[in-house]
Amino acid sequence: MLTLTSNISSLRMIGNVYAAKLNKLSIYTIEDLIYHLPSRYENYTVISKINRLQPGERVTVIGTITKISNSFTKSGKKIQKARLSDETDSIDVIWYNQPFLTRILKAGSAVSLAGNTSIYGFKLMLESPEYELVTSQKSLIHTGRLAPIYPETRGLSSKWIRSRTYSLLTNFLSEIRDYLPARLLADYHLPPLKSALFNIHFPKNLTDVEDARKRLSFDEMFLFQMHSKLNKLKNKKEFTKFRIRNEEFNPKIHGFISSLPFTLTHSQEKSLQEILEDIAEPYPMNRLLEGDVGSGKTVVAAIAMYVVFLNGFKSALMAPTEILAKQHFRTMKNILSPYQIKISLITAENHPDTENTDIYVGTHALIADKIELKNLALAVIDEQQRFGVTQRTKFRQKGDKPHLLSLTATPIPRTLALTVFADLDISVIDEMPTGRKKIKTWVVPENKRASAYNWIKELLKFKENYAKITKQAFIICPFIEESETLTTVKAVKKEYERLSREAFPQLKLGLLHSRLSAKERQKVMSQMENKQIHILVATPIVEVGIDFPDAVVMLIEAAERFGLAQLHQLRGRVGRGRYQSYCLLFSDNANSQTIDRLKLLEKSDKGPILAEYDLRLRGPGEMYGTAQHGFVPFKIADLGDVNLIKTSKTAVETVFEDQSLLNFPPLQDKLRQAKIMYIAPN
Numbered sequence: 001m002l003t004l005t006s007n008i009s010s011l012r013m014i015g016n017v018y019a020a021k022l023n024k025l026s027i028y029t030i031e032d033l034i035y036h037l038p039s040r041y042e043n044y045t046v047i048s049k050i051n052r053l054q055p056g057e058r059v060t061v062i063g064t065i066t067k068i069s070n071s072f073t074k075s076g077k078k079i080q081k082a083r084l085s086d087e088t089d090s091i092d093v094i095w096y097n098q099p100f101l102t103r104i105l106k107a108g109s110a111v112s113l114a115g116n117t118s119i120y121g122f123k124l125m126l127e128s129p130e131y132e133l134v135t136s137q138k139s140l141i142h143t144g145r146l147a148p149i150y151p152e153t154r155g156l157s158s159k160w161i162r163s164r165t166y167s168l169l170t171n172f173l174s175e176i177r178d179y180l181p182a183r184l185l186a187d188y189h190l191p192p193l194k195s196a197l198f199n200i201h202f203p204k205n206l207t208d209v210e211d212a213r214k215r216l217s218f219d220e221m222f223l224f225q226m227h228s229k230l231n232k233l234k235n236k237k238e239f240t241k242f243r244i245r246n247e248e249f250n251p252k253i254h255g256f257i258s259s260l261p262f263t264l265t266h267s268q269e270k271s272l273q274e275i276l277e278d279i280a281e282p283y284p285m286n287r288l289l290e291g292d293v294g295s296g297k298t299v300v301a302a303i304a305m306y307v308v309f310l311n312g313f314k315s316a317l318m319a320p321t322e323i324l325a326k327q328h329f330r331t332m333k334n335i336l337s338p339y340q341i342k343i344s345l346i347t348a349e350n351h352p353d354t355e356n357t358d359i360y361v362g363t364h365a366l367i368a369d370k371i372e373l374k375n376l377a378l379a380v381i382d383e384q385q386r387f388g389v390t391q392r393t394k395f396r397q398k399g400d401k402p403h404l405l406s407l408t409a410t411p412i413p414r415t416l417a418l419t420v421f422a423d424l425d426i427s428v429i430d431e432m433p434t435g436r437k438k439i440k441t442w443v444v445p446e447n448k449r450a451s452a453y454n455w456i457k458e459l460l461k462f463k464e465n466y467a468k469i470t471k472q473a474f475i476i477c478p479f480i481e482e483s484e485t486l487t488t489v490k491a492v493k494k495e496y497e498r499l500s501r502e503a504f505p506q507l508k509l510g511l512l513h514s515r516l517s518a519k520e521r522q523k524v525m526s527q528m529e530n531k532q533i534h535i536l537v538a539t540p541i542v543e544v545g546i547d548f549p550d551a552v553v554m555l556i557e558a559a560e561r562f563g564l565a566q567l568h569q570l571r572g573r574v575g576r577g578r579y580q581s582y583c584l585l586f587s588d589n590a591n592s593q594t595i596d597r598l599k600l601l602e603k604s605d606k607g608p609i610l611a612e613y614d615l616r617l618r619g620p621g622e623m624y625g626t627a628q629h630g631f632v633p634f635k636i637a638d639l640g641d642v643n644l645i646k647t648s649k650t651a652v653e654t655v656f657e658d659q660s661l662l663n664f665p666p667l668q669d670k671l672r673q674a675k676i677m678y679i680a681p682n
């Protein structure tokens with residue numbers, strides 16, 4: 001017996017070949033296909049008699065094929081010519097390169113054709129119309145209506161999906177149970193699930209679409225928030241043995257803070273307070289510390305680690321790259337060694353004796369099986385979005401329910417914070433240490449490239465020549481896909497050579513990318529640090545964390561390939577010291593939309609605002625990677641829909657207040673099997 005959860009390959013009308021194609025769209029079950037929603041509709045609702053047709057109209061014409069044949073154009077292309085008649089008149093129809101049509105449409109076939117009319121010679125004709133046979137058993141699904149257009153993949157057309165979906169809806173709709181209690185439907189004016197699902201695919205009009213979208217978006221957001229809420233309740237039931245006391249250590253903590261070479265900003269203090277309160281609780285903390293690059297998250301984490309040390313426990317800080325791990329290691333040593341705290345660096349090449357350590361700093365080498373982190377009470381993940389869920393989970397499992405602090409410079413727009421992160425506690429550092437200058441940002445057109453290079457040269461010049469290096473620059477070359485590939489490395493090498501030879505022969509350039517050995521990388525980094533390099537040409541490997549206070553220019557090639565938040569993060573590599581800094585954005589793509597998007601960076605230096613734009617323009621999936629990173633892109637719910645977020649939140653509260661709603665069996669079933677598996681960024 002087939003049910004909603006049956007594999008689609010078990011449907012005779014689909015079979016293995018098409019099932020494999022559907023799998024590419026993440027469609028595995030009958031229910032998945034029903035939930036594969038149209039991205040838009042082709043409007044074929046105007047049905048016209050042939051004698052009423054006008055040129056340039058988008059219409060549906062119903063009639064009979066009187067003749068149809070394949071023929072060849074002069075250039076040898078196959079075309080299909082047909083004539084269609086109704087009781088008023090007849091018209092020519094033409095298709096290109098669809099020879100199989102003569103097997104489907106024959107003289108005498110009753111058909112419905114939908115498409116655009118055009119003039120050819122002096123004659124009106126229908127060009128490449130959508131077609132379907134008219135029978136008394138079946139309503140029109142491809143023509144004469146709003147025809148759903150779906151996200152497609154190679155070999156899977158909207159027409160194909162539409163036919164299958166129609167037949168699935170006819171056969172399985174009765175199986176769908178509404179999991180929202182009637183009271184919620186009434187309270188929020190939502191249509192029943194069955195009609196929403198049918199109407200989202202085959203609406204009679206746009207009001208149908210609107211109602212259906214409203215219901216399905218509500219469901220998505222509601223279920224998501226139900227999961228978050230349940231997760232949060234579950235976390236509060238878990239206990240940790242690491243209750244980190246801070247009151248009795250207050251003098252020491254204050255002493256430590258005042259020994260720092262700067263005073264904490266208000267945001268830093270507030271975030272620290274929130275963290276210390278959390279880790280004093282008997283439940284493991286799961287807190288995200290969010291703040292723009294350079295806002296000083298590391299030191300907040302360091303203070304928390306110091307307090308853990310005072311309690312006699314251990315902490316670990318994991319960073320996504322070796323460069324960054326080493327930098328953190330140095331920072332930690334600088335500020336913590338005066339307190340007899342033992343710090344170890346753990347990387348792929350470096351496995352010191354971990355017994356005798358209070359604070360571990362490292363790359364993902366920290367979570368290797370052979371590494372034991374005994375008594376780990378606080379796990380800190382820097383640039384948490386760079387790690388996958390499994391890595392984060394593994395890190396956590398190195399200890400016995402340790403507290404978890406995730407640091408991120410990827411700003412989270414408010415709307416996302418309220419939804420995706422509903423079960424996570426968030427601290428925000430929303431001010432920069434005083435004295436930072438705003439980074440001047442320009443989107444530079446290609447024809448100003450040469451003058452931009454000259455300008456950079458002048459900027460990096462010390463007095464009359466280039467012999468002494470004071471100010472430095474980054475030039476970031478594009479990367480392809482998520483990670484660096486060979487082609488990328490080639491591209492950056494080539495650019496490095498071109499720049500050394502043509503643009504900046506007087507300057508010293510360095511090259512950095514991930515295919516260099518750790519040793520080579522380290523060498524380039526120390527050259528940069530020791531002012532032996534003017535310009536570091538690199539892949540976005542430098543995105544995370546590096547601190548070069550005298551770097552004043554960040555030039556980014558093919559900037560359109562990055563999200564705004566990511567560009568903002570790259571830009572944060574400069575402007576960390578005493579000089580005015582600049583960010584120059586080049587784009588391979590001169591279209592005005594791309595340029596407008598990039599220009600948002602000229603206007604704003606607020607991470608969360610740029611992130612909100614990204615969210616609107618590119619969607620959460622693009623922004624944060626896939627579900628693998630702990631984010632689940634919504635299929636239909638608009639994360640910018642504040643009203644939806646509010647109503648679904650209220651609905652969740654209502655459900656938790658009224659046991660009879662919470663215990664509604666279809667809802668319980670749905671929660672159990674929900675696809676919307678929420679994975680907290682832990």
Ligand code: ADP
Binds near residue numbers: 299
């Ligand atoms: P991020 O939040 O990007 O990780 P870091 O923690 O690396 O930022 O801090 C950037 C720089 O700012 C570091 O050199 C750090 O010592 C410095 N810093 C941190 N907090 C302050 C502060 N309150 N005042 C001045 N400088 C600070």
Ligand code: MG
Binds near residue numbers: 297298382545
């Ligand atoms: Mg950092």
